[in-house]
Amino acid sequence: MRDPYTQVTLDNGLRVVIEQMPDVRSAAAGFLVDTGARDETAPQAGVSHFLEHMMFKGTSKRHWRDITKDFDNLGSTYNAYTSEDRTIYYGWVRQTDLDAQIEILADMMTSTLPEEEFNMERNVVLEEIAMGKDQIEHVAFDFLQEKVFEGHPLAWPILGYESTVQALTRDQMWAYFQKRYAPDNMMLVVAGNIDPDEVIKSIHRHCGHWKPSGTTSSRVPPKMHSGTDVLPLDRFRQQIVAITVPAAPAGGVEAEIATAVATILGGENSRFFWNIVQTGISPRAGAFHYEYSDGGMILLYGSCQPDNCEKLHDAMRQEARRMSDEGVEEHEVQRVRNRRRTSLAIEAEVPYHRLTQLMDDMQYRAQPRTVETMLAEVDQITVDSVRDYLNKFPLSVAGHLVSVGPRHWPSSD
Amino acid sequence: MTDFLHDQLPCGIEYAVCPLPRRQIICFQLRVLAGMTTEPADKLGLVNIIGETIDKGTEKQSGQALADALDAMGASSGIGAGRETMTFSSTFLPEHFDRVVELHAEFLRTPTFPQDVLDVSLDLVKQELSTLEDDANGLTEKMISPLAFGPILGRHPLGEVATLDAITRQDLINHWEKHFQAGNMLLSVAGAIEPQRVSDVFEKYFSSFGSPAKQGRDIIPLAFTPQVAHRDKELEQQQIAICWPGVDARHKDFPVQQVMLGILSGGMSSRLFTEVREKQGLVYWVSAWQETPRGCGMIFLGASTTPERCEKTYNTLIHEVDRLADDLQQEELERTITGILASQETRGDSTRARCHELASDLFFHGHPISPDEKAEKISNVTISDIQRYLSTYPRDKKCVVTLGPKALQHCMATSKTGGTIK
Numbered sequence: 001m002r003d004p005y006t007q008v009t010l011d012n013g014l015r016v017v018i019e020q021m022p023d024v025r026s027a028a029a030g031f032l033v034d035t036g037a038r039d040e041t042a043p044q045a046g047v048s049h050f051l052e053h054m055m056f057k058g059t060s061k062r063h064w065r066d067i068t069k070d071f072d073n074l075g076s077t078y079n080a081y082t083s084e085d086r087t088i089y090y091g092w093v094r095q096t097d098l099d100a101q102i103e104i105l106a107d108m109m110t111s112t113l114p115e116e117e118f119n120m121e122r123n124v125v126l127e128e129i130a131m132g133k134d135q136i137e138h139v140a141f142d143f144l145q146e147k148v149f150e151g152h153p154l155a156w157p158i159l160g161y162e163s164t165v166q167a168l169t170r171d172q173m174w175a176y177f178q179k180r181y182a183p184d185n186m187m188l189v190v191a192g193n194i195d196p197d198e199v200i201k202s203i204h205r206h207c208g209h210w211k212p213s214g215t216t217s218s219r220v221p222p223k224m225h226s227g228t229d230v231l232p233l234d235r236f237r238q239q240i241v242a243i244t245v246p247a248a249p250a251g252g253v254e255a256e257i258a259t260a261v262a263t264i265l266g267g268e269n270s271r272f273f274w275n276i277v278q279t280g281i282s283p284r285a286g287a288f289h290y291e292y293s294d295g296g297m298i299l300l301y302g303s304c305q306p307d308n309c310e311k312l313h314d315a316m317r318q319e320a321r322r323m324s325d326e327g328v329e330e331h332e333v334q335r336v337r338n339r340r341r342t343s344l345a346i347e348a349e350v351p352y353h354r355l356t357q358l359m360d361d362m363q364y365r366a367q368p369r370t371v372e373t374m375l376a377e378v379d380q381i382t383v384d385s386v387r388d389y390l391n392k393f394p395l396s397v398a399g400h401l402v403s404v405g406p407r408h409w410p411s412s413d
Numbered sequence: 414m415t416d417f418l419h420d421q422l423p424c425g426i427e428y429a430v431c432p433l434p435r436r437q438i439i440c441f442q443l444r445v446l447a448g449m450t451t452e453p454a455d456k457l458g459l460v461n462i463i464g465e466t467i468d469k470g471t472e473k474q475s476g477q478a479l480a481d482a483l484d485a486m487g488a489s490s491g492i493g494a495g496r497e498t499m500t501f502s503s504t505f506l507p508e509h510f511d512r513v514v515e516l517h518a519e520f521l522r523t524p525t526f527p528q529d530v531l532d533v534s535l536d537l538v539k540q541e542l543s544t545l546e547d548d549a550n551g552l553t554e555k556m557i558s559p560l561a562f563g564p565i566l567g568r569h570p571l572g573e574v575a576t577l578d579a580i581t582r583q584d585l586i587n588h589w590e591k592h593f594q595a596g597n598m599l600l601s602v603a604g605a606i607e608p609q610r611v612s613d614v615f616e617k618y619f620s621s622f623g624s625p626a627k628q629g630r631d632i633i634p635l636a637f638t639p640q641v642a643h644r645d646k647e648l649e650q651q652q653i654a655i656c657w658p659g660v661d662a663r664h665k666d667f668p669v670q671q672v673m674l675g676i677l678s679g680g681m682s683s684r685l686f687t688e689v690r691e692k693q694g695l696v697y698w699v700s701a702w703q704e705t706p707r708g709c710g711m712i713f714l715g716a717s718t719t720p721e722r723c724e725k726t727y728n729t730l731i732h733e734v735d736r737l738a739d740d741l742q743q744e745e746l747e748r749t750i751t752g753i754l755a756s757q758e759t760r761g762d763s764t765r766a767r768c769h770e771l772a773s774d775l776f777f778h779g780h781p782i783s784p785d786e787k788a789e790k791i792s793n794v795t796i797s798d799i800q801r802y803l804s805t806y807p808r809d810k811k812c813v814v815t816l817g818p819k820a821l822q823h824c825m826a827t828s829k830t831g832g833t834i835k
Contacts, residue, residue: 023435026759056681064691065682072680072748075755094758123694130649130719131697134549235647238544269480278469280533283540305540331481338487342505345437346489350763 005368006196010204013184013212017368018199019191019354027098027192028351030090031105032359034187035180037084037160038153038219038292046160047168047176049082050125054173055089056080057117059107064117070104077352084154085219085292086363092352095193099202102190106206109181118170126166129159136303139233140240140404147229148244148297148400152222182213187362191354221294224400230411231404239306239405241313245320247298247393250291250364253380257389260336260381262289262298264328265319265395269335272302276315281308285316293364298395306407313401320395327387340378344371417771417781418608422616425595425625429771429781430608433764439604440504440768443517444776446599446629447592448497449568456580458572462534463585464494469530472523476530479520488513494570496706497633498599498776504765507605511614518618521593526585535577542571549717549816553652556642557814561656561704561711563636594623599775603768632708639810643820650717651817653727657808659703659710662777668790669802670703670710675749676737676799677701677714682748684733689716695726707777720819727813727821738803741796753791757784 006018036048057064071078071091078091089108091101132138142157149155159165188207190199224246247261248254266272266287276285285302300320304312347353348371361368369377403409419429426443452459469476483490488505490513501521505513545551559567598619602611637658660666678685678701689699699716714734718726760766761784774781815821 024762026762065687068680068682068687068691069748072682072752075751075753075759076680077756077759078680092759094755097755120691120694124690124697127650127695127718128697131717133649134717136547237546269477269484274477277537278530278533280536283537283544303544305543331485335481335484335487338485339489340487342438342487342489345506346504346763346765349436349438352759 004370006200007368008200010183010208012208012210013182014203014207014210015187015362016200016203017187017189017358017362018194018196019358019368020194020196021192021348021351021354024193024349024351025095026092026351027095027101027190027194028090028092028355029098029102029105029188029190030088030355030359031109032187032189032363033087033181034085034185034217034363036082036086037156037158039180040153040156042156043164044168044172044176045156045164046125046158047173048087049159050122050165050168051173051177052080052082052087053121053125054113054118055108055111057121058112058114059110060112061107064114067104067108074100076101082158084158086359088359090352090355098190098192098194098199102188102199102202103206109186110210111177113170113174113177115170122165122168125159126162129162129165132159136233136236136238136240136404139231140242140402143229143231143404144242144244144299144400144402147227147402148224149222150225152220154222154292179213179215182215183207183210184212185215187359189355189358189362191351191358219294222292224295224297226398226400228401228410229403230408231402232406232408233404234406236405238303239309239403239407239409240301240303241309241316242402243300243313243316243320243399244297245300245393245395245397245399247289247296248291248389249296250293250360252365253377253385254389255289255291255296255364256377257381257385258291258296258298258393259289260333261323261328261386261389261395262287263336264332265323266300271319271323272316275319276302276312281311281315285312291364306405306409309403309407309409324390324394324396327390328383330383333381333383333386336381337378341375344374417783419780420612422595422612422619423625424616424620424622425627426598426600426615426619427627427775428600428602428611428615429775430606430611431603431767431771431781432606432608433604433767436605436764437506438504438764439507439510439602439606440502440765441600441602442500442502442768442772444498444500444599444772445593446497446597447499447588448495449570450497450565450633451588451592451629452568455576456584457568457576458538458570459580459584459588460499461494461538461570461572462531462580463588464492464499465534465538466526466530466585467524467589468492468520470525470527471519472525473519479516482516483513486512496566496568502768510606510610514614515618522619522622524589526582526589528582531582531585535580538571539574539577542574545571549646549648549650549652552646553654553715553814553816556644556816557654557656557812560638560640560642560812560814562706563638565633566635566706566709592629594628595619596624596626597629599772601768601772601775603771604764633706635709639812641813641821643815645818646816648817649719651720651723651815651819653716653718653723653730654814655714655730655811656711657811659712659806661708661710662705664710666802666805667710669794669798670712671753672746672749672791672794673737673799673802674701674703674712675753676741676745677733679749679752684737685714685730688733689726689729693725693729695722695729699730705777720817723815723817723819724821724823728823734808738800741799743796746794746796746799750791750794754788757788
């Protein structure tokens with residue numbers, strides 16, 4: 001099968017990956033900046049996310065009003081988001097508008113971070129932080145990260161703390177921006193029914209003059225802590241019970257197996273669904289694989305009435321232990337493989353979805369994967385390979401237990 | 414130009430197919446015209462419970478065996494309990510079409526509604542009702558819906574504890590017998606399939622499924638109650654929701670309404686995002702949207718903000734709608750229209766989006782509408798259309814709902830029907 005990918009690296013270090021999708025009418029483009037919450041210092045927690053907001057606020061060429069107007073003049077579906085280890089800016093447009101879309105995104109990457117917009121946007125970020133405090137799942141996840149990764153930058157919330165966002169100056173943000181937003185720390189990914197040669201010309205035109213910063217990664221692999229932590233919050237009705245155990249990092253077959261393990265344990269039609277939800281213990285219980293380039297965890301997560309904490313906790317532990325001890329069954333593995341086939345077929349018809357997958361592949365595997373390659377990896381998931389994985393990353397370890405809600409459970413006495 | 418097939422099967426199912434031969438998947442959506450509006454008043458929550466239990470056991474197999482059978486084909490399926498319909502959808506690879514339809518027919522036609530499954534579902538829904546208190550957005554929606562739409566269209570899917578307590582297994586069976594009939598179903602299919610195969614397979618599995626006569630198409634009248642309401646709650650942010658009547662999806666002014674909403678809340682250059690968030694930093698989230706049951710429409714504005722910014726946010730929201738008729742620019746109108754048309758085109762790459770669009774057309778219009786026809790109507794909207802719309806459908810009677818630590822002083826003072834819910 002013909003390789004649908006074109007990859008080039010500009011002289012300034014900007015990596016470019018293009019996927020041709022001959023059967024679609026749209027195209028998507030996005031910059032992945034290799035920076036996120038884990039690249040921040042504690043006093044500047046939240047700078048990556050705040051900066052992502054500021055990137056929409058103006059360049060030497062465009063006032064902020066012109067940035068959003070120009071996106072909207074293309075009818076683009078566009079946005080940006082920040083995670084622990086990346087910041088992404090993307091736009092999804094009609095294929096004929098791709099060059100204009102790349103030009104706007106590229107111009108945004110040269111933001112002037114206008115001083116006059118800084119305080120106003122700070123208010124928006126503070127409102128976003130306030131909104132998160134009203135959502136128990138958000139509070140619980142931040143608390144979990146803080147405790148599991150205590151002492152490591154993965155412990156700070158992506159939005160930062162109210163105090164750090166309040167204290168951040170525009171000069172501090174500018175210094176961070178100069179260091180992190182350079183072509184040798186970025187990647188441009190494009191997918192759609194496009195001519196790669198034309199796209200590369202366009203990229204040279206819009207990004208070829210950028211100067212590299214020579215920045216190098218100072219990321220330290222995280223260490224996950226075990227223990228138990230409780231965050232009593234009277235104003236919520238439900239209790240969140242979450243257990244984290246170490247899992248495979250991103251990239252490679254082990255990551256696929258970790259995701260399969262989480263799916264069999266706590267995805268749709270899973271063991272959690274039939275043995276926890278459908279027995280009335282909890283309306284929501286699931287398992288999720290979180291992955292970073294140098295670490296990973298499986299999260300067992302449920303919400304329940306406060307007096308059901310013990311039942312929920314014990315049931316999640318029991319299912320995890322059973323899987324660790326007895327492994328999985330052939331039909332469960334087969335289901336994962338079949339579902340993945342369908343999801344890949346769905347993903348393959350929408351350039352925006354392919355963009356997201358390509359960014360994952362490039363960040364964690366340094367190369368794009370065709371649908372066929374991904375299916376071949378999924379086919380390597382077998383009952384035996386899952387058993388080997390569970391021997392290496394057992395689900396039956398104590399891990400870290402977090403409880404958030406009105407009940408002080410488990411109590412310390 | 415896309416070719417559609419629209420017809421009625423001998424069994425009574427009205428169906429539409431959008432063949433997309435180059436696609437790798439098939440998506441279908443089967444809507445049963447038996448949404449929350451069909452619940453008996455003393456059994457609120459019944460439709461959601463049917464959605465939770467209908468696939469949890471058939472005359473042939475258990476719910477888990479059924480789920481495993483669908484999973485064995487990698488089918489991504491879902492059930493939704495809506496205001497006017499229950500939706501059964503599935504996306505899968507083409508080779509599984511026959512079997513996926515067969516399994517859906519099995520649980521739609523021969524559900525057993527096991528008592529133990531019902532007991533658990535009722536218990537879980539009561540837990541969800543309790544935890545709805547932790548969902549500020551969901552609570553605000555629950556407050557404003559009955560005011561916006563009235564006691565029938567404004568029902569909440571979860572029902573109430575008292576009405577859930579009254580639901581029995583026999584209620585589920587009665588409701589299913591009454592409403593789950595082929596003449597009460599709308600089917601939409603998009604993807605790599607020939608229309609003839611759709612009709613052959615669905616007729617094979619749904620023939621003689623109740624009455625083939627068209628049913629369930631009555632329109633429920635809107636019962637709008639303009640009111641100001643506030644509920645005190647310990648929250649970081651105040652939730653604000655405002656609504657007033659608009660037009661329904663079949664109305665000639667519907668495209669004008671769509672464009673007006675785009676101007677208010679389409680992209681990041683839209684009025685609300687620009688004026689409320691970007692210029693004043695009052696909010697992170699602000700939006701305008703519509704909800705259109707058959708025969709009526711409602712315009713909503715929503716935002717969440719810290720209590721000290723609440724009055725200013727509310728005033729800005731109202732001001733932005735009020736001034737729209739005075740200073741709308743041609744460039745702004747064209748940008749909004751481009752946004753709607755481009756979005757329609759880019760989403761057209763998704764088979765699921767095409768299927769959903771087809772299902773909406775069948776439900777609201779009774780037939781598929783080509784993307785070109787929709788695009789033409791949107792493209793023809795002018796500034797004077799927007800101005801006429803704004804003067805024809807006044808906003809002097811509104812619902813304003815707030816949830817949080819502080820009531821809106823101005824609204825409470827001027828409203829004759831305002832009240833605080835403790």
